[in-house]
Amino acid sequence: MKVLFVASECAPFIKTGGLADVIGALPKALAAAGTDVKVLIPAYPALQGLAGGGPTVKVLDDLFGGKAEVRAVHAEGLDVLLLVAPHLYDRNGNIYLGPDGQDWPDNHLRFAALCYAGAELAFDGADGWMPDVVNVHDWQAGLLPAYLSQSGRTSPPVVMTIHNIAFQGLFDASELANLRLKAEMFAADAVEYYGKISFLKAGLALSDRIAAVSPSYACELLTPGFGMGLEGLLRERRSDLIGILNGIDIATWDPESDPHLVENYSARSLRRKRANKREVEARFGLQRRDGPLFCVVSRLTSQKGLDMLLDCLPGLVAEGASLAVLGSGDGALERQFAEASSRHPGQVGVTLGYDEPLSHLLQGGSDAILIPSRFEPCGLTQLYGLRYGTLPVVARTGGLADTIIDANEAALAAACATGFQFAPINATMLEQAIARACAIYRRPRSWSAMVRRAMRQPVGWDASAAAYDAMYRSLIAD
Numbered sequence: 001m002k003v004l005f006v007a008s009e010c011a012p013f014i015k016t017g018g019l020a021d022v023i024g025a026l027p028k029a030l031a032a033a034g035t036d037v038k039v040l041i042p043a044y045p046a047l048q049g050l051a052g053g054g055p056t057v058k059v060l061d062d063l064f065g066g067k068a069e070v071r072a073v074h075a076e077g078l079d080v081l082l083l084v085a086p087h088l089y090d091r092n093g094n095i096y097l098g099p100d101g102q103d104w105p106d107n108h109l110r111f112a113a114l115c116y117a118g119a120e121l122a123f124d125g126a127d128g129w130m131p132d133v134v135n136v137h138d139w140q141a142g143l144l145p146a147y148l149s150q151s152g153r154t155s156p157p158v159v160m161t162i163h164n165i166a167f168q169g170l171f172d173a174s175e176l177a178n179l180r181l182k183a184e185m186f187a188a189d190a191v192e193y194y195g196k197i198s199f200l201k202a203g204l205a206l207s208d209r210i211a212a213v214s215p216s217y218a219c220e221l222l223t224p225g226f227g228m229g230l231e232g233l234l235r236e237r238r239s240d241l242i243g244i245l246n247g248i249d250i251a252t253w254d255p256e257s258d259p260h261l262v263e264n265y266s267a268r269s270l271r272r273k274r275a276n277k278r279e280v281e282a283r284f285g286l287q288r289r290d291g292p293l294f295c296v297v298s299r300l301t302s303q304k305g306l307d308m309l310l311d312c313l314p315g316l317v318a319e320g321a322s323l324a325v326l327g328s329g330d331g332a333l334e335r336q337f338a339e340a341s342s343r344h345p346g347q348v349g350v351t352l353g354y355d356e357p358l359s360h361l362l363q364g365g366s367d368a369i370l371i372p373s374r375f376e377p378c379g380l381t382q383l384y385g386l387r388y389g390t391l392p393v394v395a396r397t398g399g400l401a402d403t404i405i406d407a408n409e410a411a412l413a414a415a416c417a418t419g420f421q422f423a424p425i426n427a428t429m430l431e432q433a434i435a436r437a438c439a440i441y442r443r444p445r446s447w448s449a450m451v452r453r454a455m456r457q458p459v460g461w462d463a464s465a466a467a468y469d470a471m472y473r474s475l476i477a478d
Contacts, residue, residue, distance in 0.1 A: 003030065003472060004081075004131035004156075005039040005142060008140035012076055013047055014095060015356075017299070018380045019138060019163050022213070025249040028077050029461030033469050036079075038129065038373065040070070040118050042089045042110070043082040044233065050075055051082040057126040060117060062087065064180075069118060072126060083117050111140040112179045119147035122155050125234030133472045139169030143179065143205030148193055149206050150182045157475040160207035164377050165221060166303065169199030174356035179373040187388055194229070204233055208475055210241045211468070213378035214399030218243030221435045244404055244468060246378040247461035248387065252359075255388045255455075260360035267455040270310065270448065273389065275331045283358070284324040284349025291321035292367035292441040293348075294434070295390070297359045297381055300329035300337065305395060310336055311427040312434060317347045319438040324366065325350045326358055332366050363388040367447075368437050371431045372422075374399045383459040386418060389451040393433050396423035400451040403459075407440060407450065418454040446476075 004456075011013055011024035027037035033432040037290070048292045054073035064441060075081050082088070088110045090100075098104050118141065122134050134156055136144050148155040171179075176186055186192045197454055200254055204210055212218035218241055220226035221234050234241060239287055255273075256266050256396035262279045265272035277293055286293070294316065298304045325348070334352050341350040351358065359417040363369070373392045378399030382392035386403070394400035400421070407417035422433035441447050 001034070001133070001469075001474060001476065002038075002129060002131050003037045004118065004121060004134045005037055005137065006134065006141040006144055007039065007041055007137040007425055008114065009095065009211060010039055010041050010078070010080070013050065013080070014041070014044055018378075018411040020079050020152065020382055021249065022163065022246055023074070023137060024078065024462055025247065026465060027079075030249070030469060032089065032304035033465055035469055035472070038079045038081050038126065038131075040081040040083060040114070040121065042095075042114055043071070044095050045092055047082055047316055048084075048090075049081075053080065057081070057274055058117070058121060063116065067180065068113070068117065070121065070126065081121065084447070085113060088113050096289065098236065108169075108179060111169070112143050115141055115143035116147055116177065116180065117150070118144045119155075119420075122148060123151070123153060131156050132476055133157055133159065135161060136203055136207070137161045139165045139167055139198075139203070141168055142199035142201070143181075144189070144203070145206035146181060146202040148183055149190070150185055156206040157478070159209045159211055159475070160202075160203035160204075161211045161213065162221070162377070163213055164399040165200070165226070165230060167199065168193070168228065169229075171197045171199075172274060173197055173265075175385065201233070202236070203228065206228060208240070209471060210234070210237060211471065212243045214245045214351065214402045215243035216401045217377045217398040218221070220375070220398060242467075242471060244471075245399060245466050246380060247384075247464045248380055248383045250387065250457050250460040253384050254386050255364055258364060260357040261364040262361075265364075269387065270389065270451060276361060277367070278365075280321075280324055280362060280365035283361070284351065285346065286324065286349050287346035288324045288390035289322050289347070290318050291319050291438050293365070293366050294323045294370050294393070295362040296320055296325040296327060296370050297362050298327045298371070300327045300333040300366050302330070303374055305334055305374050305425065305430070306337075308372050308382045308427040308430050309370060310340060312431040313340055313348060315431045316434050317324075319435060321434070321438055322363060323348045326355060326362055328351075328354060330353050335368070358375070359450045363390050366390045367441065370391055370434075371395070371400060372425070373400065374425055379403070382419070382470045386454045386457045387459050389455045391437065391450060391454055394418040394419060394421055394436055395425045395430075407436065412446070415449065416453070417450055418457055
């Protein structure tokens with residue numbers, strides 16, 4: 001079975017968030033199960049050297065304003081199809097944002113081009129390789145089913161995976177012709193969304209199956225509180241919607257071999273984890289305290305609930321705990337966390353920005369990781385936390401609810417707890433969860449047992465890849 005993935009980013013080549021991690025890991029897991037996956041992504045500047053080493057498998061003479069090529073390369077265990085279109089992608093900095101911090105004004109054309117090229121590959125293949133199924137990911141790939149639908153040609157079935165429904169790819173209706181969409185596509189059962197064009201709506205309406213990245217998120221999407229205006233469409237397509245939990249690349253995220261740790265460790269050698277804790281404390285200017293070292297590795301946004309965490313800092317510090325924060329995002333939150341670090345020297349440390357090696361060290365050196373998201377489709381950081389024995393403190397939503405077993409009295413008595421959940425999602429309940437974590441931390445044997453249990457949890461892609469494989473095969477059988 002051959003599957004074409006279409007996405008805007010893929011680790012380790014280009015990454016802004018968890019989407020890239022999934023696109024970089026899931027194809028490898030599918031390959032282990034016998035599925036042949038190729039990943040189509042744009043050839044951003046960081047990938048141009050890689051693109052130069054591959055043969056051209058497709059030429060597009062006019063791809064939204066210029067000539068483009070698709071080149072095939074094999075790197076990092078992945079078969080990658082790079083869309084080389086300098087007029088669209090040869091820009092330094094963030095792949096989505098210009099130097100002013102705003103979306104590139106032609107993002108609708110840049111990602112329509114990705115979809116258009118993907119549709120051409122769906123029809124014609126790449127150098128004799130023909131996909132049986134196409135899997136598009138998030139809004140940037142959402143127009144691909146529209147191009148297939150309006151062509152009238154026979155095409156392979158399409159799966160649309162929703163990684164975060166909050167990002168919908170909304171553009172002005174006047175761009176319809178510029179996007180090479182026929183007039184009949186501007187309809188409620190296609191790309192039209194409250195008078196605008198929605199790339200994500202197109203994918204949800206016109207794909208053959210819809211996958212959400214956790215079972216709980218799939219259920220949440222059917223409600224007004226989580227569906228972001230698309231819950232009606234998703235309820236209509238409920239029989240085509242499935243929730244498949246994400247996994248992580250357990251080779252890249254492995255405390256026994258991670259090169260970003262100062263000392264490697266396992267569930268059998270937890271004492272070695274302490275060296276990483278000392279390194280985190282040194283990097284973040286934190287003093288050794290009696291309570292746990294919490295960390296945050298996240299975009300600093302209200303979705304992630306980090307404004308609530310600011311309200312909880314006095315209580316966290318009073319518990320004898322400390323906090324290391326790595327992230328960037330909302331300017332007001334960045335300033336507030338920087339100010340909190342100044343107010344609590346030696347107790348709260350903040351590094352603003354994105355730093356992949358440091359994120360690994362934080363997972364290896366912290367005692368617990370805070371993930372108080374108001375909504376979280378799946379989340380990967382809590383899975384990294386489990387893998388590294390850094391107990392997650394999470395809001396009870398989406399994939400967080402699906403992956404962490406709360407340390408309530410019943411779970412502690414049954415010896416099955418792997419972290420701490422809280423609900424309803426507000427600062428008061430978050431503060432209580434932090435206090436519960438601190439209380440168990442003061443019981444070293446109970447804490448160590450939870451850590452070892454967390455590290456035994458299956459967080460890889462095996463089960464999820466099998467579910468994707470079964471979905472693809474059911475589409476082919478249909």
